[in-house]
Amino acid sequence: MTHALPESIDATVELLRAGNYVADRSLATTLFLAMKLGRPLFLEGEAGVGKTEIANVLSQTLGRRLERLQCYEGLDVSSAVYEWNYAAQMIEIRMAEAEGVHDRERLGSDIFSERFLIKRPLLRALELDGGNAPVLLIDELDRTDEPFEAFLLEILADFQITIPEIGTTKAETPPIVIITSNRTREIHDALKRRCYYHWVDFPDAARERAILAVRVPGAGERLGNELVAFVQELRKVDLFKVPGVAETIDWAEALMQLNAMALDPSVVDDTLGVLLKYQDDIAKVRGSEAAEILKKVNAELAEAN
Amino acid sequence: MSGHDTELEGKLANNILYFGRVLRAAGLPVGPGKVIEAIRAVEAVGLRNKDDFYWGLHSVFVNRQDQHEVFNQAFHIVWRKPNILAQVLGTEMPGMAPPEDAEQANRRVSEAVNNERGDEGDDDREKEQEIELDASLTYSNQEVLQKIDFETMSIEEMAQAKEIIARMRLPITAVRTRRYASDPRGPRIDMRRSFRAGLRYGGSLIPLRRRAQQLRRPPLVVLCDISGSMSNYSRMFLHFVHAITNDQDRVHTFLFGTRLTNVTRYLRNKDVDIALAKVRDAVNDWSGGTRIGHTLGEFNRVWSRRVLGQGALVLLVSDGLDRDAGVGLAAEIERLHKSSRRLIWLNPLLRYRDFEAKSSGIKVIIRHIDDFRPVHSLENLSELAEALAGEWTNSFDITSYVPEEAAAFAAELEGTA
Numbered sequence: 001m002t003h004a005l006p007e008s009i010d011a012t013v014e015l016l017r018a019g020n021y022v023a024d025r026s027l028a029t030t031l032f033l034a035m036k037l038g039r040p041l042f043l044e045g046e047a048g049v050g051k052t053e054i055a056n057v058l059s060q061t062l063g064r065r066l067e068r069l070q071c072y073e074g075l076d077v078s079s080a081v082y083e084w085n086y087a088a089q090m091i092e093i094r095m096a097e098a099e100g101v102h103d104r105e106r107l108g109s110d111i112f113s114e115r116f117l118i119k120r121p122l123l124r125a126l127e128l129d130g131g132n133a134p135v136l137l138i139d140e141l142d143r144t145d146e147p148f149e150a151f152l153l154e155i156l157a158d159f160q161i162t163i164p165e166i167g168t169t170k171a172e173t174p175p176i177v178i179i180t181s182n183r184t185r186e187i188h189d190a191l192k193r194r195c196y197y198h199w200v201d202f203p204d205a206a207r208e209r210a211i212l213a214v215r216v217p218g219a220g221e222r223l224g225n226e227l228v229a230f231v232q233e234l235r236k237v238d239l240f241k242v243p244g245v246a247e248t249i250d251w252a253e254a255l256m257q258l259n260a261m262a263l264d265p266s267v268v269d270d271t272l273g274v275l276l277k278y279q280d281d282i283a284k285v286r287g288s289e290a291a292e293i294l295k296k297v298n299a300e301l302a303e304a305n
Numbered sequence: 306m307s308g309h310d311t312e313l314e315g316k317l318a319n320n321i322l323y324f325g326r327v328l329r330a331a332g333l334p335v336g337p338g339k340v341i342e343a344i345r346a347v348e349a350v351g352l353r354n355k356d357d358f359y360w361g362l363h364s365v366f367v368n369r370q371d372q373h374e375v376f377n378q379a380f381h382i383v384w385r386k387p388n389i390l391a392q393v394l395g396t397e398m399p400g401m402a403p404p405e406d407a408e409q410a411n412r413r414v415s416e417a418v419n420n421e422r423g424d425e426g427d428d429d430r431e432k433e434q435e436i437e438l439d440a441s442l443t444y445s446n447q448e449v450l451q452k453i454d455f456e457t458m459s460i461e462e463m464a465q466a467k468e469i470i471a472r473m474r475l476p477i478t479a480v481r482t483r484r485y486a487s488d489p490r491g492p493r494i495d496m497r498r499s500f501r502a503g504l505r506y507g508g509s510l511i512p513l514r515r516r517a518q519q520l521r522r523p524p525l526v527v528l529c530d531i532s533g534s535m536s537n538y539s540r541m542f543l544h545f546v547h548a549i550t551n552d553q554d555r556v557h558t559f560l561f562g563t564r565l566t567n568v569t570r571y572l573r574n575k576d577v578d579i580a581l582a583k584v585r586d587a588v589n590d591w592s593g594g595t596r597i598g599h600t601l602g603e604f605n606r607v608w609s610r611r612v613l614g615q616g617a618l619v620l621l622v623s624d625g626l627d628r629d630a631g632v633g634l635a636a637e638i639e640r641l642h643k644s645s646r647r648l649i650w651l652n653p654l655l656r657y658r659d660f661e662a663k664s665s666g667i668k669v670i671i672r673h674i675d676d677f678r679p680v681h682s683l684e685n686l687s688e689l690a691e692a693l694a695g696e697w698t699n700s701f702d703i704t705s706y707v708p709e710e711a712a713a714f715a716a717e718l719e720g721t722a
Contacts, residue, residue, distance in 0.1 A: 072483075073482065073483045073484075073615075074482060074483025074484045074485075076484065076485070078497065083497075084496070084497060084500065086496045086500065089500060093503075093511075097509065104504065104505075107504070108504045111500070111504075112504075142614070145482070145484065146554070147484065164501075165501075182610075183610070183611050184610055184611060184614030184615075185611060185612065185614050185615060186611065238606075240605070240606060280636070280640075
């Protein structure tokens with residue numbers, strides 16, 4: 001079941017909401033513009049704030065195919081765009097030999113035909129899916145190197161790919177492109193310039209509670225409120241890596257498995273590894289600091305009630 | 306053409322020639338050909354309008370955006386009288402008044418103008434210019450206050466140190482990447498190109514094409530101390546960093562005193578004067594104290610994941626004299642060491658022959674580095690370049706700098722004997 005693209009920012013918020021994604025208005029605005037004007041959306045932010053999730057949700061709620069390209073160092077054309085099926089080509093050549101075909105032209109067009117072409121995400125993203133362009137997710141672009149970025153520039157400019165032996169493939173309708181980066185290096189301005197940029201920040205308490213209510217409905221209101229207040233407070237501590245939304249959700253699930261109805265210092269200490277992923281950070285927070293935050297959180301919550 | 310006109314033209318030509326020489330002294334690539342072109346251009350645009358005159362010369366002398374500022378200032382110094390055009394046609398240049406607004410203008414331009422007047426008596430200074438930068442930096446200049454005026458590099462200092470440093474490169478040994486490129490002697494077979502080549506033989510023969518991993522220099526991260534005790538060295542080192550930044554990609558530079566500043570973008574400017582001026586504007590803590598632990602902590606938290614992600618080589622330029630006496634330094638330097646490919650400490654204190662790690666900051670840092678080098682002379686810089694270009698060895702021996710370590714090592718030797 002495919003849906004048309006949203007016609008307004010409100011509709012975009014609704015669309016994401018339907019896919020269990022609680023977006024703030026600034027993100028919805030950028031996303032709306034990107035879809036409306038057919039430009040890629042460049043999402044940057046800390047790990048675990050829901051950058052990749054946006055593409056998943058879009059593909060789901062719009063009913064479009066998701067083409068995902070996970071970037072890594074040394075990513076090249078043969079794993080990003082297309083590759084030939086060499087084994088099959090080899091057999092074809094042998095067969096031709098056995099049949100006594102010596103027409104080079106024919107052989108050339110035979111073994112370099114679409115039959116032997118293995119399509120990779122970027123090439124597949126140019127193909128329509130039931131009349132609709134797919135969602136192309138280029139994930140963690142910062143992991144690859146600059147040459148690939150330069151290559152990507154070319155594709156994002158006119159959405160066409162040339163295979164020397166076959167010809168040029170051009171997208172009838174450009175795909176919805178979502179690019180994410182964790183900023184392990186800076187992406188070149190030339191690429192950023194062609195995209196709508198959005199820095200995905202940690203959510204505020206209200207939005208984080210809403211996210212938790214949607215994603216972990218069984219957690220209950222009291223635990224949810226305590227948990228979010230605790231994480232929000234923890235993000236103010238000077239840590240090497242502060243927990244993201246993904247960690248909050250993980251933590252809520254972990255606490256549910258432990259049948260915890262409310263936070264107490266021992267539960268927090270035992271499950272801190274779900275929230276914090278650096279030993280220094282854990283050592284810093286565990287014990288007195290955690291207890292202090294908890295005390296503060298409980299006082300605030302009691303006051304609010 | 307009347308005789309009068311010829312005379313006027315002669316003066317105009319002389320003045321443009323003079324202007325061209327000023328520009329050349331200020332670092333613009335102006336040769337005799339350019340001057341002739343400029344004279345032609347001025348003849349073409351005429352002398353009725355100051356703007357026409359300005360842009361006429363501009364179009365000839367300036368061929369890169371970053372030269373614009375130098376040209377602009379030179380223009381206004383050389384032709385700064387209210388009635389420029391009368392002056393162009395009137396007096397000849399040696400009689401020109403000295404530029405009063407030189408303070409605000411680019412130091413290089415005003416010095417260039419002054420030198421053109423031929424009042425040079427700087428031979429003595431040139432003789433003093435030895436390889437030791439220590440001696441070379443003792444020029445007398447006024448504004449050595451809290452915020453050192455970076456621009457006050459004199460022509461002499463530039464002509465020598467800059468000439469040498471600007472030509473310096475840092476050819477770091479390239480490391481293998483995961484990207485392949487065609488290479489006739491490569492270890493892997495490039496199927497795609499082999500098949501394409503095989504077509505030529507109708508498939509009866511497939512000549513093998515090969516490929517090999519590409520090599521690439523690792524990124525470089527420079528952390529430079531700009532506290533008072535370091536100011537002479539960090540300044541020269543910034544010239545060096547500027548030269549490297551413009552020579553290779555992926556160089557990131559951070560300055561630290563009491564706080565951390567990323568100056569990478571400013572140093573990318575091709576013109577060293579403009580680059581350093583921008584650096585000076587961006588940094589607030591010149592020649593103050595140093596809080597090494599605090600600033601390294603900030604680097605680790607905010608920047609390390611962004612610039613060290615690809616296996617960077619880190620140059621730490623500091624004398625290790627820490628206002629916080631090494632508080633919180635151990636954990637931060639250890640983390641920095643663990644997240645970099647190689648951590649090299651450049652310390653100007655090594656100019657003292659019997660340097661020993663005595664201050665608490667130095668004692669902490671020295672335990673977490675891969676190499677320890679001096680950085681007080683041009684010679685040191687070229688040695689650094691050589692060391693990084695070759696095979697990396699762990700020649701650094703902690704016992705020669707830390708007496709306690711030496712004692713412990715000796716005790717251990719005795720124990721085993």
